[in-house]
Amino acid sequence: MKLAALQMQSVAGDVTANLARIRQAALEAAAAGATLLITPELSLTGYGAGEAIRKLAEPEDGEQADRLAAISDETGIGIVAGFAERHGEAIYNSALYVDGLGARTVYRKSHLYGPYERGLFVPEEPKAQVINHRGTNVGLLICYDVEFPENVRRLAMAGAEVIAVPTALPKSDHDELIARKMIPVRAFENQVFVAYVNHCGADALFSYAGLSVIAAPDGSLLAEAEATGEKLLITKIDTGDYAESAAANSYLADLRS
Template sequence: MKLALYQMSATANPTPRARRISEALTRASAAGADLMVAPELALSGYGAGDALRDLAQPAEGQWCQHLQEVVEASGCALVTGFPERLGDTLHISAMALRPGRPPVIYRKGFLYGDYEKAIFTPAGPNVVTFEYAGLKIGLLICFDVEFPECTRSLALAGAELILVPTALPAQPGSPFVANAMIPVRAYENQVFVAYCDHADADDAFAYQGLSSIAAPDGTLLAQAPETGEAMIQAEITPAAYAEGRRLNPYLAEWRASQRAQTRD
């Protein structure tokens, strides 16, 4: 499977975000991508503040309907972040849209900082996967991937690729998350991890950029720069890393230990 990440510039742009994502999806498809990822809250902008309460839409809302049409027309699947209204509750969510299939929704388990906690409700740890292009794919959002348990839970559920829309701010520690933690999450679970950030700044935050696709051996298959809009791509081929899983059988050993405890 060919995977594309669309690192969006947060700098003011008169083009509506849904249109920017649609146009990027069309470009990604034309370049041969099977699936494209956009950042956390990509459809609203992360730094919109209290306006996020009014911008939030239900999972079956206009954003989803419009983007599903683009997915069907392009033949390229999409994962993108949006503020979700679920009854009286607001979540930071991601929608996974596939041609001819119903949407899959993931809600952020762990909120980061007072900004998010003042607006949204955390979903807590939750395991959401879907099948596409012969792969089992898991979803996380931003801060979730910094909890090793979240990635491990998806890997134990059989995920081969984990997609992480994010809004990593430009602050101390963020380069370490992007450059070191993401490859380690991939390596320690023997999975691919794709981390898709914003870049530049909006009225509230500056973003780290450095969107990347990490392989099961910890190498970065592709990485975007710290600034500017970018589209990066990589081939996702789990079979190419079978030897690494044999040499580093973390999941197999964990499963074996759990079976032994159950027998005891």
């Protein structure tokens, strides 16, 4: 399969503008032969929308999800996008997978980062959310989740071949360590592909690190974006290309618990 990842500068609080940007990327990715597009954490609302997120939060069958599904149906490409999910009285930091107008899958972030997220969202219990996207098993995590090795290992043990990670990594003195070193290690130690897809630019509350990457099972980077500017990354995903790496680094087979 071909995988696309959009490093994106979301407009905080403007769902319509963000959906339009995702549609443009979906058209470009589909034209290049990609079958799955991943966008950042809370890409529909913008990560830094603050208290407006409470009003913008919608259920998985709400208007925002319907519009995302319509983009997927129009372009013929599956999409993973971060959104604020309302479920009853609770609001979750979630990722929505759509492939046309059919069934939808939602993953809810289990490890909330800092007082900002904990003040807005309810954490979900950790779980292995794996979808089969046109023959490829894709696991879902969100941002801080991937920094806990247990979460990635859980997905790998559940059969995930690719792990999609919408993120909102802020600028910091360790942003490059996470994006350029930790993510390739997560891929290597589980022999999976990891697509880590970040925001760029800034909003009123946060400045983002960019540095989106798609890491291969051997720890190499198949595609990477700079710290600044939007970028649509597209790369081939073929587990067969890394059979030698999987045989030499048989962590999952050798695991004792």
